[in-house]
Structure formats: C-alpha cells, structure tokens
Amino acid sequence: MSKKILLIGIGAGNPEHITVQAIKALNRTQVFFILDKGYDNDDLLRLRKDICERYIEGNDYRLVQVQDPRREDHPDTYRAGIEAWHEQRAVLFERMIGEDVGADETAAFLVWGDPALYDSTLRILDRVLERGGPMFEYEVIPGITSVQALAARHRIALNRIGEPILITTGRQLAQGQDAAIDNVVVMLDAHCTFERFVDQDLSIYWGAYLGTPDEMLICGKLSEVSEQIKHAREQARAEKGWIMDTYLLRRTLA
Template structure:
C-alpha cells in the first residue's frame, strides 16, 4: 500500500530536524512541495536544502506544485477555509494517485509541527474520506515556532502552576475583552496585540524564527507595540512574506 509521511521540519533552522525526521526523509521516494507563489520563495528553497542535507538514499524525486490560494469569503471565514481545504484535497488526491507507485512512500515536509495550526493532516483525512484512493499515513513531529520562540527568548512558556493558551491572531482580535495571560499567538496578519494596550502585558515577539533573518523583540507591550508594527511591516515589504509568533504575559 502507498504510504504518506507528514514530516515536521522545524521552524526554519535546518538543524531543527530530529533523528526520527531524518529517518523518515530517507524512507520516502517522492516529496511533495507546495509552491506558495512568492517571487522569491525562501520556504521552498529551505525544504529543498533539507532534502539535500539529510537524504542519503539515492533516487528520490521532488514534485513541486502550485498551492491553491485561500480566498476570503466575506460572509463566512469558515466557509472560505472549507473551500480552500477542498481544493487542496483534490490536489493531494491527484498527487498521491499519479505520482506515487504502489508500495512507494511519499512525504510532505510540514513547517513546524504537523499537529499545530497546519492543515496537511486534516486534508489527508479528507482525501481518505472521499474514498477514491487508499493509503496509509504517519505523522513525524517537529519543533514548532512556539518552542523556537520560547528558546530564542530564553523563557519558559508557562510560569509555575499556570496554564498556557495557544491561539490565532484572528481569535485574539475577537477576544479583546478577554483576560489574556500566558497566551501564544500565531497566524496574526493584523497585529492583534495592539488591541491589548494598557493592560500591563509583556510581549515576546519573533519573526522568521530559526532562519538567518530572525528578528526578536521583547518588552512591555505599551512601549514596544509601535516598534514591532514598524519592524513587521518593513520585514514583510522587504521579503514579500512574514511568519511570526508572540507570547503575551501579564507583568509580575
């Protein structure tokens, strides 16, 4: 039977790769890489570099395909995501059907960890539920941007006996009235932290974590908010994309 591996490759540093991930890389004959369509796709190059660095088995091949772009639905965020996931499921189904021979193993190189704010696992399950093709799949965990953020700022994610929340920028913006403490925020396209000024919060922010272009800023949110927004905007303009995350924490 065909097998698909979802391999977590870390937050950006090629040395984030685990021994388990290296072994998985050397099991696969085909790697599916989604091209996001950036003019200078550093994420695609990093995936290719990881293959070249760690794969010793001969004869593997890389299949690069255009990733369907998610189009926002003005009436329903969930409906827009659902439509995008269906487009991806159709694409994944075709790749597994046409590019993998019987008994071959294919791999998706997943940024960070496949279980944390990544849709690849969910889409593979959708492909199986469609019933057109059959395959087995395995998940190889990776170092997430959340772990990289804490390591680079040299902080624990939680304080003694306290919980930690992981959410998105969209959800944070909807919860402006909520009590925020020990909250990690990912996928924030609009600097939702700005809505939490004046609440005695500290922010640990990082972009391009684990890469040569890593940026780290930490301080009282009221004092560094505008600086982060400026740095964030300039970085996006310079590179054409940005991946960032941050921790909001009540000051002691």
C-alpha cells in the same frame, strides 16, 4: 504493499531543528510533495529542498512541485473560506497521490513546524480518504514548532508556576479581546492584534522568521515596544513579500 504518506515536521526554520526520527523518515521516502505558494522569494520552498539535499543519503528520490491553491476570503464566513480552500487542496492531494506515487512507494509532505499545530495537512489527508480516491496509510513525524523556538530564543519558559498557557490565533485573540490575558501565545496574526492591549500591564516576546538567517526578536513592555514591532514587521513583509511571526503576551505579576 500499499502507498504510504509521511507528514514530516521540519521545524521552525533552522535546518538543524530536524529530529533523528525525521532524518530516518526522509531516507525512506521516494517522493516529496513540494507546495509552491507563488512567492517571488520563497525561502520556505528553498529550505524544504535544502533539507532534502542535506539529510538524504543518495539521490534516489524525486520532488513533485505543484502550485498550492490560493486561499480566498469567502463572502459568507471565515470557516466557509477555509472549507473551500481545503476542498481545493484535497482535490490536488488526491491527484498527486494517485498519479505520482507508485503502489509500493512512500511519499512525504515536509510540514513547517509540527503537523499537529495549526497545519491543515492532516485534515486534508483524512478528507482525501473520505472521498474514496487512492488508498494509503499515513504517519506523522513530529517537529519543533515556532512556539518552542520562540521560547528558546527569548530564553523563557512558556508556562509560569501554577498557570496555564493558551495558544491561539490573532483572529481568536481579536474576537475575545475583552477576556483577561495572563499567558497567551499568538500565531497567525496578520493584523498586529497586540496593539489593542497596549493599555494593559503586559510584556511581549515577539519573533519572526524564527531559526532562519533573517530571524528578528523583540521583547519588552508591550506599551513601549508595540510600535517598534509593528514597524519591523511592516518593513520585513515589504522586503520579503511574506512574514511568519509568533509572540507571547504575558501579564506582569503583582
């Protein structure tokens, strides 16, 4: 038998976001890789451990906790920085799979949200295989994303009739700020890019720490709640040391 790696989507923060398929995957895993990002108050790390304790029957599994390489800004380009970070992670993953997983064992990464949406684990596993290191098969278990959780908590549909929905990042939104915004979900925005659009007729549906006890929700006309969101975001980041937020910008229909 060959080694098997599972990428299990664990949802946006609520332990009950776990699907039945994910619970079954948890219970056929012997090794869980836990990446420690070095936060003093790492709720994401704690949630991964809580999910194992809640849903795995028995205790015949082990956790392998390692320090996640820190992503550094690259002097040349953003893509070069991502490339360097992914290579560091590939080296780490290769070592973990080679040393910590037996020949007939199954290991898993518990991926925040869904492995297919703005997460690098899939790409890095492909890179590990390309490096010619330990051989393994892998399987993806989908999960609930922060995009779905945001829409559910604000009780809105992501799309309007006859309109597309764009999912992008804060960086991409900033680079295309002259483009028309009709219905845009923004993830990974570290700089409150929505402030650049307060003069447009837009509504915003914002959420942070979705699905967790610290969940924050604000919605309204962008021009009226922009400062409120910025202040709430800054305060929460200062208190917890990190923030994970998502928002929808939507143009008002005539």
